[in-house]
Amino acid sequence: MIINVHAGHSLKCRGASGLLDEVNEDRAVKNKVIELLRANGHTVYDCTDDNGKNQNSNLKAIVNKCNDHKVDLDVSIHLNAGGGTGTEVYVYSDNSKAKDEAERIVKNISNTLGIRNRGVKTTTKLYVLRKTNSPALLVECCFVDNATDKAKWNADKCAKAIVEGILNKSVNEHVETPTPKPQSNASSALGTYMITASDLSVRTGPGANCRRKTYEELTKNAKAHDYDKDGCLNYGTRVTVSEFNGDWAKIPSGWVARKYLKKV
Template sequence: MGVYNVHGGHNFIVPGAKGLLDETTEDRKVTARVISALRVAGHTVYDCTDDSGRTQGQNLANIVAKCNAHLVDLNISNHLNAGGGTGVEVWCYDEKTKDIAAAICQNVSAALGIPNRGVKYPKSLYVLRKTSGRAILVECCFVDSQNDASHWNADKCGDAIASAIAGKTVTGTTSSGSAPVTTPVAKPATSTGNDWVRRLQSECNAQGFSDQRVDGIPGKNTLAGCPTCRKGARGNITRLIQEKLGVAVDGIFGQKTKNAVIAFQRAHGLIADGIVGKNTWRALLGL
């Protein structure tokens, strides 16, 4: 039998994306179901979810420390996506986990009836870089997609992930509070991430840094329009940076904001200088 680490991303102090679905709430439901299904099938599973980290950097470091405390066959990080897309995708550090990642994509896509976006290979994600053993990050669906939200079921998603890992159909016990979404929400909300990008685009235009379309979708024009920000800066763009980093929002780029930027940069494998330049903006935008 296998040995696995499983965790839900973010926590309620430094939460994930919000929209039609709440990432932090739902990724914990998925995690509970994956753990249950694998344990029912006879596997050993450790829950490495962190609920105490007070910054994004602390949250990531706590998760990795828990994961690295165990010698396992695979580490599974559960998340929900944001930014205007639809479907499931799995992120890997390299091709060593390609097959299991592809199987998870296929299973979740079929179980939920959402698009299969396939396997991605980002090199900057802290959890994938710093975890000792093989690791994958599952982006189960998009919190701001009407299609994904109308098909969402955390239990089905968790069973689909666990079945791909186990190599056979496995079923867990019902995750607390998880219920199928059978009808679309009448008035779609905008996810935190999506709305944040929209406000950033609007502010960059208003301050003369860009003349871009305000659509809430990050891209090369959004990145090009973001100014370099450092300690001493003041204003609404600083407010948006503070909001994204989960620190007190006062519009003043002081030492606490600089420290939060440094923690974010370290977590994403960037030069930790506390200056929000192009590479840091790219990571903040999820590009």
């Protein structure tokens, strides 16, 4: 899926606050939602705006970002205020293509956090639901000014509930970051190296059996002062490695033993 996600309001035009602060919590939820969706292979655009100084400019900035991409779903994340308790999700109308996701999300949040399920509601008054081009839903995770909601609040669990509602399947809350296997050709290992040996010979290919290049061959396309008369690289010469092959490194003029190179 391709999904737009944003947290409501802006750092310069903050949302509701009480026992919880909406802007702090909606961003925590938003970040985790994006992390989990991406970990499950989906493309996500973060359409959060932090520059809007008033509600109008904030909403316009968010919707502009949303409508920059054609997506399967727009997800807006808020926290509620005004004395209620529980979670609710808004869609534009009963015909909204986001309604199934909305139903699952509100049920999941209610079950996960153990707060009241206020259900899916329709409204044509919310700017982000009215102005976004793709199916959209707006989550009011819980109430910032309710003691029960505050006691049960957990941004990560709420995010997982939202993601499972979107995807209609279970996901792991903790994203496993695979330990990168040591890879000799990892692009991070390539780059500029310094030669740490005197008279380091340059070969025609990887491996000690490859023929040693002559001074004439080496200096044809390279700086002569990098090589001695025997066709060896001098200590301190800087070379760019474009490939590794076992114990050998490919530099512009040929192959050299990797152990005599130091990354700079």
